[in-house]
Amino acid sequence: xxxxxxxxxxxxxxxxxxxxxxxxxxxxxxxxxxxxxxxxxxxxxxxxxxxxxxxxxxxxxxxxxxxxxxxxxxxxxxxxxxxxxxxxxxxxxxxxxxxxxxxxxxxxxxxxxxxxxxxxxxxxxxxxxxxxxxxxxxxxxxxxxxxxxxxxxxxxxxxxxxxxxxxxxxxxxxxxxxxxxxxxxxxxxxxxxxxxxxxxxxxxxxxxxxxxxxxxxxxxxxxxxxxxxxxxxxxxxxxxxxxxxxxxxxxxxxxxxxxxxxxxxxxxxxxxxxxxxxxxxxxxxxxxxxxxxxxxxxxxxxxxxxxxxxxxxxxxxxxxxxxxxxxxxxxxxxxxxxxxxxxxxxxxxxxxxxxxxxxxxxxxxxxxxxxxxxxxxxxxxxxxxxxxxxxxxxxxxxxxxxxxxxxxxxxxxxxxxxxxxxxxxxxxxxxxxxxxxxxxxxxxxxxxxxxxxxxxxxxxxxxxxxxxxxxxxxxxxxxxxxxxxxxxxxxxxxxxxxxxxxxxxxxxxxxxxxxxxxxxxxxxxxxxxxxxxxxxxxxxxxxxxxxxxxxxxxxxxxxxxxxxxxxxxxxxxxxxxxxxxxxxxxxxxxxxxxxxxxxxxxxxxxxxxxxxxxxxxxxxxxxx
Numbered sequence: 001x002x003x004x005x006x007x008x009x010x011x012x013x014x015x016x017x018x019x020x021x022x023x024x025x026x027x028x029x030x031x032x033x034x035x036x037x038x039x040x041x042x043x044x045x046x047x048x049x050x051x052x053x054x055x056x057x058x059x060x061x062x063x064x065x066x067x068x069x070x071x072x073x074x075x076x077x078x079x080x081x082x083x084x085x086x087x088x089x090x091x092x093x094x095x096x097x098x099x100x101x102x103x104x105x106x107x108x109x110x111x112x113x114x115x116x117x118x119x120x121x122x123x124x125x126x127x128x129x130x131x132x133x134x135x136x137x138x139x140x141x142x143x144x145x146x147x148x149x150x151x152x153x154x155x156x157x158x159x160x161x162x163x164x165x166x167x168x169x170x171x172x173x174x175x176x177x178x179x180x181x182x183x184x185x186x187x188x189x190x191x192x193x194x195x196x197x198x199x200x201x202x203x204x205x206x207x208x209x210x211x212x213x214x215x216x217x218x219x220x221x222x223x224x225x226x227x228x229x230x231x232x233x234x235x236x237x238x239x240x241x242x243x244x245x246x247x248x249x250x251x252x253x254x255x256x257x258x259x260x261x262x263x264x265x266x267x268x269x270x271x272x273x274x275x276x277x278x279x280x281x282x283x284x285x286x287x288x289x290x291x292x293x294x295x296x297x298x299x300x301x302x303x304x305x306x307x308x309x310x311x312x313x314x315x316x317x318x319x320x321x322x323x324x325x326x327x328x329x330x331x332x333x334x335x336x337x338x339x340x341x342x343x344x345x346x347x348x349x350x351x352x353x354x355x356x357x358x359x360x361x362x363x364x365x366x367x368x369x370x371x372x373x374x375x376x377x378x379x380x381x382x383x384x385x386x387x388x389x390x391x392x393x394x395x396x397x398x399x400x401x402x403x404x405x406x407x408x409x410x411x412x413x414x415x416x417x418x419x420x421x422x423x424x425x426x427x428x429x430x431x432x433x434x435x436x437x438x439x440x441x442x443x444x445x446x447x448x449x450x451x452x453x454x455x456x457x458x459x460x461x462x463x464x465x466x467x468x469x470x471x472x473x474x475x476x477x478x479x480x481x482x483x484x485x486x487x488x489x490x491x492x493x494x495x496x497x498x499x500x501x502x503x504x505x506x507x508x509x510x511x512x513x514x515x516x517x518x519x520x521x522x523x524x525x526x527x528x529x530x531x532x533x534x535x536x537x538x539x540x541x542x543x544x545x546x547x548x549x550x551x552x553x554x555x556x557x558x559x560x561x562x563x564x565x566x567x568x569x570x571x572x573x574x575x576x577x578x579x580x581x582x583x584x585x586x587x588x589x590x591x592x593x594x595x596x597x598x599x600x601x602x603x604x605x606x607x608x609x610x611x612x613x614x615x616x617x618x619x620x621x622x623x624x
Contacts (some may be wrong), residue, residue, distance in 0.1 A: 017043070253297070
């Protein structure tokens with residue numbers, strides 16, 4: 001094992017720029033700081049150097065960053081293709097050794113840790129033995145600290161504690177996997193849905209058909225194999241589509257496209273790094289995917305530039321089931337796209353105008369992106385409401401509200417329920433004859449363990465959490481985005497996707513039967529949930545009212561840009577564009593008792609009430 005981290009160490013946290021997964025880095029940073037360990041997170045330019053550490057200029061930049069920050073423990077994360085991860089990490093280790101930066105060579109770096117996919121971690125363990133520590137993902141806060149040799153007792157109890165509700169769901173999930181018969185789950189008959197399997201069918205048709213006939217929620221899953229040979233990868237994906245369609249368990253196929261598909265569609269990709277995802281690069285390939293996937297509904301990522309144009313192409317080629325736009329995100333703000341933030345908002349609003357003309361639903365893919373970067377729970381709710389109000393004003397008639405649970409993964413289930421209910425309560429105030437809201441739930445991005453039996457139990461446990469959002473409504477949720485149990489370890493194949501759907505449907509049915517019999521707690525009026533929901537709703541209303549009073553035309557591209565620029569939506573762990581959004585990054589947030597709040601500055605700071613924070617912002621606006 002690598003040497004233990006001490007309170008005199010400086011832990012450097014870095015990732016490759018091509019890997020946009022910042023969540024693990026942010027959570028590790030927060031946990032270490034709360035345990036008294038000093039940290040430094042690599043910025044955008046340095047992360048670019050870590051993408052190819054063998055280049056002389058990059059090696060020099062990495063060395064300068066390490067020395068200037070007196071880094072003694074280096075943690076490097078790469079959660080894309082495992083072979084690429086191992087290659088980059090080996091080059092990094094060679095540079096560290098050849099430049100004399102490791103302690104064994106006379107340097108300051110006492111230990112190196114790697115976080116990545118299972119195969120990458122396993123390979124690095126084989127290559128470096130105990131010299132490098134590895135994080136497979138899914139570690140609890142206690143496990144993370146222990147793996148680094150840090151006494152978990154140094155972390156506040158309200159960070160590493162577990163709520164009884166979560167313990168009960170964990171046992172439920174374990175029982176479902178140990179004693180359940182998920183293999184008995186069979187396809188559902190949805191063929192009487194209007195326009196079933198044709199390019200005239202809409203997701204609302206399937207939802208309404210399911211409600212009428214008492215069917216379980218629609219099952220959505222993400223799939224997209226990556227390979228260095230583009231044509232082979234696309235052909236493999238088409239065969240996957242046929243396999244999933246034949247099994248009949250999946251209702252909505254989400255195409256997991258590559259970064260270049262999103263950013264440089266129909267361009268020449270020669271010499272450009274791609275990362276993961278299926279590398280589709282022509283309208284014809286999308287059309288053939290749709291044909292292979294029938295009768296499943298099909299959807300895909302939005303583009304990260306030329307967003308309106310690509311939205312129209314997705315309509316024409318696959319009758320996209322619904323569009324998901326991230327407004328502020330998938331831009332320079334998170335390194336996922338080339339657009340400046342204001343230009344990104346302009347493109348997204350133009351795309352919304354086109355989507356509204358088709359009558360298709362829109363999914364505001366925003367709240368969890370704020371949470372990934374340290375936003376508080378009120379901001380999670382506020383950002384969803386802002387997006388919903390903007391969509392309604394743009395003529396959208398059907399809104400899919402995605403609730404990503406376990407975000408951050410230290411969140412307690414009772415707080416997840418409060419966040420979900422607060423979001424739904426405020427968004428549903430917009431419902432009218434011309435505006436309908438559907439609920440879609442999913443597990444958190446980094447929630448599932450790399451240990452497959454554990455991950456299966458977690459999938460069952462998070463399904464119970466989804467059902468407890470509206471426990472007295474058998475028609476809720478409308479859609480479950482099934483995160484395959486293998487996600488913490490390796491890419492999900494059709495076989496794994498189908499098994500994950502079976503586990504989800506089996507857990508949902510089992511939990512509902514247990515609730516009917518009184519064998520699980522009725523969470524509809526649980527005191528912790530009710531109290532926290534009240535705090536979130538009241539706080540969100542105050543923030544929204546202040547935004548509408550202080551920001552001119554807030555539900556426009558300029559308005560939403562100013563909402564972020566002026567600091568209404570805290571993102572303290574933002575890596576990119578920090579100077580542009582200095583008011584958004586200046587707030588301090590903490591995870592305490594399974595919830596995230598804005599805190600006063602200082603070691604012993606207290607939670608900052610929303611009305612006090614809004615008063616600070618208004619005072620700042622008056623003094624400009």
